[in-house]
Amino acid sequence: VAVGPSAALEAEVAATAGMAVCACLPFSAADAFHERWAANGRVTAAILLDASMRHSAEISSLAAAAGSYSLGFHVSHALGSDDTSNGLKNSAWSIDELARDGLLSDRLALWNPKGLCARDIRLLLEAQACVVLCPSVYGDSLPDLSLLVTFQRGGGTLALGTDTGPDAFGYDMFGVMDRAAKLAKVATMDPTAFPANDVLQMASRSGAHVLGIPSVRGVLAPGAAADLVVIDFDRPHLTPVYDHMSHLVYAAQGGDVSCTMVAGEWAVWEGEICGIRPSGLSRAVPCAGSQPQ
Numbered sequence: 001v002a003v004g005p006s007a008a009l010e011a012e013v014a015a016t017a018g019m020a021v022c023a024c025l026p027f028s029a030a031d032a033f034h035e036r037w038a039a040n041g042r043v044t045a046a047i048l049l050d051a052s053m054r055h056s057a058e059i060s061s062l063a064a065a066a067g068s069y070s071l072g073f074h075v076s077h078a079l080g081s082d083d084t085s086n087g088l089k090n091s092a093w094s095i096d097e098l099a100r101d102g103l104l105s106d107r108l109a110l111w112n113p114k115g116l117c118a119r120d121i122r123l124l125l126e127a128q129a130c131v132v133l134c135p136s137v138y139g140d141s142l143p144d145l146s147l148l149v150t151f152q153r154g155g156g157t158l159a160l161g162t163d164t165g166p167d168a169f170g171y172d173m174f175g176v177m178d179r180a181a182k183l184a185k186v187a188t189m190d191p192t193a194f195p196a197n198d199v200l201q202m203a204s205r206s207g208a209h210v211l212g213i214p215s216v217r218g219v220l221a222p223g224a225a226a227d228l229v230v231i232d233f234d235r236p237h238l239t240p241v242y243d244h245m246s247h248l249v250y251a252a253q254g255g256d257v258s259c260t261m262v263a264g265e266w267a268v269w270e271g272e273i274c275g276i277r278p279s280g281l282s283r284a285v286p287c288a289g290s291q292p293q
Contacts, residue, residue, distance in 0.1 A: 001132075001161070001210065003048060003076065008033055015043045018262030020227070022211040024048035024074045027062055034071060041225070042263075044212040046072040049093060049103070059101045072107040072212050080116035080144075095120045104129055109210050111161070112137045116147045121154070130157035130210055133202070135179040137163055142187035149184050149193045152202075159206035160199075172254040173203050181249055196249040226264035229257045 002010035003024045011023035011033075022044045023033055030045045037043040047066050053059060066073065079092045095113070098104045106128035113120070113131060124131065131151060138145040152158040160176050177199045184194035194202075208218030216225045231248065233241055235256055241247055260268040267274055 001046075001074070003074070007048075011037075011043055015040065018042075018227075018267055020208065020211055020213060020217050020225075022046050022072075022074075027066065027071075030066075030071055041213070041216065044072075046074045046109070046212065049073050049075045059103070063102050067107075072109060073103055074109045074111065076111045078110045078113040080113055080120040095123055099123060099127075106130075109159075112163070114141055114144050116144050118147070118150075121147050121151050121156075124151060125154050125156050128157075130159060130206070132159045132161045132210055133180060134161045134163035135176055135183055138183060138187075142183070145183055145187040149188050149190075152194070152198065157206050157209050158202050159210045160203045161207075174248070174252045174254055174256075177203050177249045196243070196245040199249050200245060226261060228261045230259035230261075231256050232258040 001022045001024060002008075002014065004010075007023040007025055008029065011021045014021040015037075020042050023030075024046050025033055025048060027047050030047050034045040037045065047062070053062075063073075075093050075098070078098070079094045095104070095110075098108065104123060104127040108127070108129040109132055110124070110129060111132045112134055131148060133145075133148055138148075148158060160173065160180055162171055162173075162176055180202070181194045181196065181199045185191055187193070205214070205218040208214045208216075211217065216223070217227065220228060231238075231252055233239070233244070233247070233256075237253075238247055238251055238256065257268070258270055259266060265274075
């Protein structure tokens, strides 16, 4: 998911590299972006709901207009009913506000909600909204993570992310899966929280749901996009193998990916890039100061 002033550019660069991406943009830009990329099947758009829109009289009409374009909504800061961080209340949507304005629906993705209570989880489940969990954000907020385990167990769509940039694991989704699975067990004091199979789905099928393309991405099935990676299980740290799913979540690393297929063509074969040059990608995205955008 690309967010910020350069989201449209980032989405184009990601598409060039064969990645699936959702650009979170203001509505004035999202509808045009959606029209441009509608036939691509790999790039989608969503409306980014920032705090300045919380009391807008036009929010209801915006929701209706977004529905006509089949655009989703993304909220990067959301607070539950039990939140006590008064400093954030003016810069974040509350779940009650989202429900009041008709935004709490299956087209809504909440990033790292905090201050949750059981009622918030019930509202999210009833609305079939999805939640994106970035484990690095929840190290000091285990009660919220415990409630997100309840959300996932209740059938909610919970996806994994790396927050706004490289965290301790960079963009290594294997490290993110490992951290999410372990933190959930600590938060709930339950060793069965976030089992490996579920965590892998959170990193794949649920991620595709957040991008707005759940039927063709994140799965290996007839009719789905031929996007896949091959893991080299002959690496010393992956030997012996007792459970492949468990190994993928708790032991594998990004460097263990030997081959990558995009749309039926090999982009990486045995560690060698076959298609686009990464140096060209890094030059295509501008930086603001020392923070890549």
